[in-house]
Amino acid sequence: MKIALLGYGKMGKAIEKIAIAKGHSIVYKVSLENAFDFMPISLENVDVAIDFSMPDAAVENILKCFEAKVPIVVGTTGWYDQFDEIKEKCLNEGQSMVHSTNYSIGVNIFYKLNKILAKMMAGLDDYDVMIEEIHHTEKKDHPSGTAITLANQILAENQQKTSYKGRLVYQANTPSQSLKPNELLIESKRIADVTGDHFVKYESVIDGIEIRHVAKSRYGFAKGAIMAAEWIIGKKGIYSMEDILKL
Ligand SMILES: NC(=O)c1ccc[n+]([C@@H]2O[C@H](COP(=O)([O-])OP(=O)(O)OC[C@H]3O[C@@H](n4cnc5c(N)ncnc54)[C@H](O)[C@@H]3O)[C@@H](O)[C@H]2O)c1
Known part of the structure; x- marks a missing residue:
């Protein structure tokens, strides 16, 4: 080829x-x-x-x-x-x-898991959901394309969320922007040498459920x-x- x-x-x-x-x-x-x-x-x-x-x-x-x-x-x-x-x-x-x-094949399996989990969590109003992604500091765009795909998969199932909102976190003490209840938060962090790390987190007052994909190399x-x-x-x-x- x-x-x-x-x-x-x-x-x-x-x-x-x-x-x-x-x-x-x-x-x-x-x-x-x-x-x-x-x-x-x-x-x-x-x-x-x-x-x-x-x-x-x-x-x-x-x-x-x-x-x-x-x-x-x-x-x-x-x-x-x-x-x-x-x-x-x-x-x-x-x-x-x-x-x-x-x-990556692993992320495409992760996409599939995300869709299944989103379907299971749809209608369970006690849980809030968010996405977190971490990449190296040279990455130009945020949220990552992978995080946006994950968000769109969740939005297709979740009745509480109607859009996603990206937030780039530079430091732990960055003032938080306001988030409406219908917005799905995607938090982006930029840390040296991180190839790509994605989390989908569901949280209620009782417990939390989390799925994660971590890329170990390119x-x-x-x-x-x-x-x-x-x-x-x-x-x-x-x-x-x-x-x-x-x-
Ligand atoms: N889909 C995936 O699986 C996946 C995985 C990793 C990275 N990415 C994405 O791929 C892109 C590249 O990532 P990277 O880490 O290699 O970035 P990089 O900054 O290391 O490389 C980008 C390259 O693009 C070149 N470039 C700039 N303008 C160009 C043009 N007009 N035509 C051709 N080349 C041009 C630059 O000179 C540079 O060599 C980013 O958008 C990143 O988010 C996607």
Whole structure:
């Protein structure tokens, strides 16, 4: 498989290592410095593009791949406000795309558990629910894409919450912002060297129930992204990791 890496930062480098070990070749490594060289990409020289770039670059990269008819696996988060437009374009034009806010198999199992738990807790008004996420200090967006996916899964079941509200906690003594009872809190913490830690917490005066996923390295995201790249070749449409893993 000939791969174009759109974004050659922490994730791009992790993907490169696994791809080469699996016998794939990296034909493009695009970063901020050489983003303009990206135009020559075509199906003649690239089988699939993998985008782990930046929130404000991802949509442009997706559109360039659509133009070139090159299948794309998108890992970048922070652009999902434009998801509906991209989805429509992908389907209308017969393009090929995989998206996931988290490519690790463990997180996709965690998503499934979250949905089951949200269904079980729906209507149990004594419990309040919140999400906490912790990532390294270089992460650009907050709340994390993974936390937003978890929130949307809870909102689909929970009758008390109608929207989520993000709160970035820099220090323990940061003044807390007001939160309405119908808002699902996502608390984001940025701590050096944390790859990704997510909690879903239900709390009543009697007890608490908590589920957690902790990423120990970037290997899981990178492995899942390559699995998605191998899978999308030859298919048309827009898919998520859930479709690929069939959980
Ligand atoms: N979905 C997942 O499983 C998953 C896992 C980890 C990270 N992420 C997301 O992936 C993204 C990248 O994460 P990272 O840790 O590698 O970040 P990073 O900051 O280490 O790397 C980002 C790279 O993007 C490049 N870039 C900037 N503008 C570009 C453009 N126009 N075209 C191509 N490349 C460009 C930068 O030069 C840099 O090399 C973030 O949005 C992060 O949240 C997703």
